Amino acid sequence: MSSKKPGERQVLESIYTMIALVFVLVTCVELCDAATVVDVYRLIQYDISGVPFGSRFATLNHHAGSLHFASGVDLSRTVVIIPVRELNITFVKEYFAQRKPLGGLLFLLPQMFNFENRDVVSGSEDEIHEKELIKTVLVELERLLIHASIPYPVYFAFEDDDIDAVLADVKRSDASGQPATATTGGYKLVVSAPEPKKIVSPTITNIQGWLPGLKADGDPNQLPTIAIVASYDTFGTTPALSVGSDSNGSGVVALLEIARLFSLLYSNPKTRGRYNLLFGLTSGGPYNYNGTHKWLRSFDQRLRESIDYAICLNSVGSWDNELWIHVSKPPENAFIKQIFEGFSSVAEELGIEVGLKHKKINISNPRVAWEHEQFSKLRVTAATLSELSAAPELFESTGGLSDSRHFVNETAIVRSIKLVAESIARHIYGHQGKNVQIFADDTSLAVNAPYIISWLDLLSQTPRVAPFLSKNDPFVVALKKELEDHTYEVHMQHEVLDGMFTLYDSTKAKLNIYQVASVTFDLLLLLVLGSYLIILFTFLVITTRGLDDLISLFRRPPSRKVKTA
Amino acid sequence: MTLFHFFNCAILTFGPHAVYYSATPLSEYDTLGTSVKAALVYLGTALVKLVCLATFLNVSENDSFDPYQELLKALIGFIDVAGLYFALTQLTHRNISQNHKFQAVGLGWAFADSVLHRLAPLWVGARGLEFTWDFILQGLEANANLVLSISLAALGSLMWLRKNKPKTLIPIIYACAGIVATMPSITSYLRRGLGWHFPKVVGFELFTSLVTAFISWQLFSACQRPSS
Known part of the structure; x- marks a missing residue:
């Protein structure tokens, strides 16, 4: 017995070192497994003679919501996604005027404003008309945003298939009034950006x-x-x-x-x-x-x-x-x-x-x-x-x-x-x-x-x-x-640049959109798994050792300990 | 919350192994050493397999199903059987019954497989914010794999360790062992050749594992009868 122990210890030690190696490797792996990663552009943040304007925050970590929420819902932990195409400027005005708390705002711009993607060709009359319409809305929105001081992050992104799918999902679950779960499509929007810093002597x-x-x-x-x-x-x-x-x-x-x-x-x-x-x-x-x-x-x-x-x-x-x-x-x-x-x-x-x-x-x-x-x-x-x-x-x-x-x-x-x-x-x-x-x-x-x-x-x-x-x-x-x-x-x-104007950095960021499960789902899963393991245990005990053994397990736990010791 | 999810998935992936060990007589006869040795043999086998795969297989850019390559892969997969043979017959065990030996070896084998193939993806993936069913399915797959490994070990012990078995059953045992040993190739074919989705594949694996468990149990008890 004693001659065997060192061998076993060696085996265990080698296992430990291997496990440690695995963990070291794992920590090196970048955790980037989001459903969607989107480039987002932050609303400007600036001071005029020390008076703050623009969006004052950069980090975002909240659930996604749409404009289709029930009235009176607390939105202070929700990022509201608003496509500019269907923007209701009075809603935004009202929110700014009443200084209601929001988790954040994400505006979706039509692709044609994306200067990196220039193959959007406009042809028909309708498109031109639509362009003009969007432009007037944007001008109004810009005027509103630029002169407001907003105590939450505001981002802009371009519409694409991924984000449209997310928005459709969010709208559906908002319309049905159900809380976000894994199956009904809860999304979390995460932007991990450092605290915006002043640009020193631009x-x-x-x-x-x-x-x-x-x-x-x-x-x-x-x-x-x-x-x-x-x-x-x-x-x-x-x-x-x-x-x-x-x-x-x-x-x-x-x-x-x-x-x-x-x-x-x-x-x-x-x-x-x-x-x-x-x-x-x-x-x-x-x-x-x-x-x-x-x-x-x-x-x-x-x-x-x-x-x-x-x-x-x-x-x-x-x-x-x-x-x-x-x-x-x-x-x-x-x-x-x-x-x-x-x-x-x-x-x-x-x-x-x-x-x-x-x-x-x-x-x-x-x-x-x-x-x-x-x-x-x-x-x-x-x-x-x-x-x-x-x-x-x-x-x-x-x-x-x-x-x-x-x-x-x-x-x-x-x-x-x-x-x-x-x-x-x-x-x-x-x-x-x-x-x-x-x-x-x-x-x-x-x-x-x-x-x-x-x-x-x-x-x-x-x-x-x-x-x-x-x-x-x-x-x-x-x-x-x-x-x-x-x-x-x-x-x-x-x-x-003269000192009256101060601008802050972090104008661009990456938005990670995660589909998340709610805590209740995880709790439920734990319950299911626990009962599965218990059933498996009793099944195995009954089939291999018999029912009496199982009952004795619960009846005399101390005696078992003595036995194994 | 995400750590919670990782915890859940880890329970599903590794829990059954622990439960199996503690619920069956394996724990009473202290067969942990056997299991650990089997796990080490598995590690060695996996290494040999990797070397073989790297040597004989050419990397295909697309994820299509190439019959010749898959056949080669299946052949290389039989290295597993060789490893299992080594674990069952060549390793010096303490004097434990054949009954417990194959269970311990199968358990160690399956556990090593789970650790090697599933722990790292689980750690990286399930801790992220993103929710997918993948890791829960992967846990279920680990369960199916446990059952399959023990079945294979049972069949292996019938083939190599038991001397006096009914002659009529021998071909059936060999056929079953062959099928179980080619299981990874079959699932790979289903996934890539037929384009089955992960949930369907896992369902198939669970089903086949239960069937093989049942068959090997029947065979085992059939072989047990004349000797007892």
Whole structure:
């Protein structure tokens, strides 16, 4: 007996080490066995001067619910899934107004807003109509979400088959009013994200490039400058989806194309104008044009004074026949008059209506609605060309969720480019009022539509919320390279966004959808298993040892112990 | 809650083995050593099987049913029988009756199989939030496997250990043993060749295990009669 013991112990020890090995292996295995994993995009979280806005949380771990719940149900531990297609905006408004607790919100966006998946082609009238309908709903939703402070996580996801199936299941069980169990389809939505952190001293990057004009020999005076400016960053309810095709992707595209056209003209000394052209891609647009402000501040006084006028391009991609020139000096001002007349004469030839809008600057108000107002504050004549007829509110028309490629019309951009380029060229070459088409179609100076489309597509796939763009973000570098191709002395200016706005990170996450069993189901299962084992035990005892043995087991347990000991 | 589910599934998977050991006379005769040895033999057999599978089988990309490969797999599956033979005949046991010996060996065999094939998936899968019936079915499969292993061990002990058995029963014993030994191949065929779903396969396994248990019990008692 004693000789056998060490052997047995060895056997046991080897088993233990093997078990330990198995466990070590098992812990290495990533626990990722969810029914569905979906990319989700978090609602923006930001502070303005310390006042919180947006969704304040990121982690989610609650059961899924739909809008088909019985009234009066406590939803504080439920994630309500709302497809934007059937969104009831009054419900959301009511919930925000009454500050009712929710476990979370998950909005489902139609696939067409997914810029990564661009093969959704719209054809029929109905689809176009539906698109417009969804857009208006989205715009309203965005306005609601962005100015609210929401004490629970809010996420956006794209509709797909998996999540639709889950939603259908959830709706069914909500409609029947049964609690979630394994068989009736209880789902748990889990997002494990770290606590959102403030983005410390976010940088904004301005890019500028020059096309120097031809100086006459011995002319001591500095050449006048015309500046063409567009802000390229965006801001929206979901930073990871704010691509801003129209605001202000269209402006950036127009600026690049204008730079290309004038670089062709300026490459030949014969057609080189007596104006310097300054191209500026500014950042920080949604934050009261903070980047433009810093950019202008960095100029020296002489340069600033040399600017004849500046044209800011803002949202020029989805208009039918009417554009607006926004100015902050009264229309009677001679310079404004000159710009407006130049534009309207070209517009007339192109069959575009151009209107002039005057909005005074309120110095005491920190809100800067238009980019040209930053110029005007420094007494530089400037105007903004835009399809918007009125100044947008803070964080409106800044390239949010609804501003997708589907709503931007390339021909509108082409026409805007023609208008701006032609007007500026006539100003430079002194052709005001004459009917000379410099950038006529089918010439080497024609507007290049494929170039515009390719840049527009790229912009429509690149979320550009400035604080989330690093200093040397590939996109910013690409913009700089493109500008370098057309202009000279291109340089990037890195600035820190002013402290009034604070954004928080964790804009993207993975949502795990688990089908879960309720605790009662597990308890029931335990009961069933327990009774199964007991029945098995009694059956085995009766068949192998007889009924008497079984009874004796219960009658004299101590004697058995003595026996085995 | 999820740990709870894991616990439930573990009870279903490994509980019957413990219950079998404690309910039958195996516990009274302290045959744990035999079972552990059988389990070790199973481990060795599994290793040999793995090497054979890796050597002779080519990996198919698609999950289709290839008859030739399956035949090869079934042949390799007979290594199990060899392992069982070794466990039943070659291992030096303490002086326990044949009755208990085959039960102990079958139990150890089935337990090792469950631990090797089901513990790790259970630990990884059943603790997750996601609920599936798979692990409960897998537990039921473990039960069927226990019954099958003990049946096979019983038939094996009839074949190799019992000398004076009725001549008429010998072919039946061999046929039954053959069928039981090819059981894994049969279920694999059902699953992949016919495309049966997991619940159906488990149901089939439970049914066949009960049938084979009944048959082998009858055979065993039939062989017992003349000697006693």
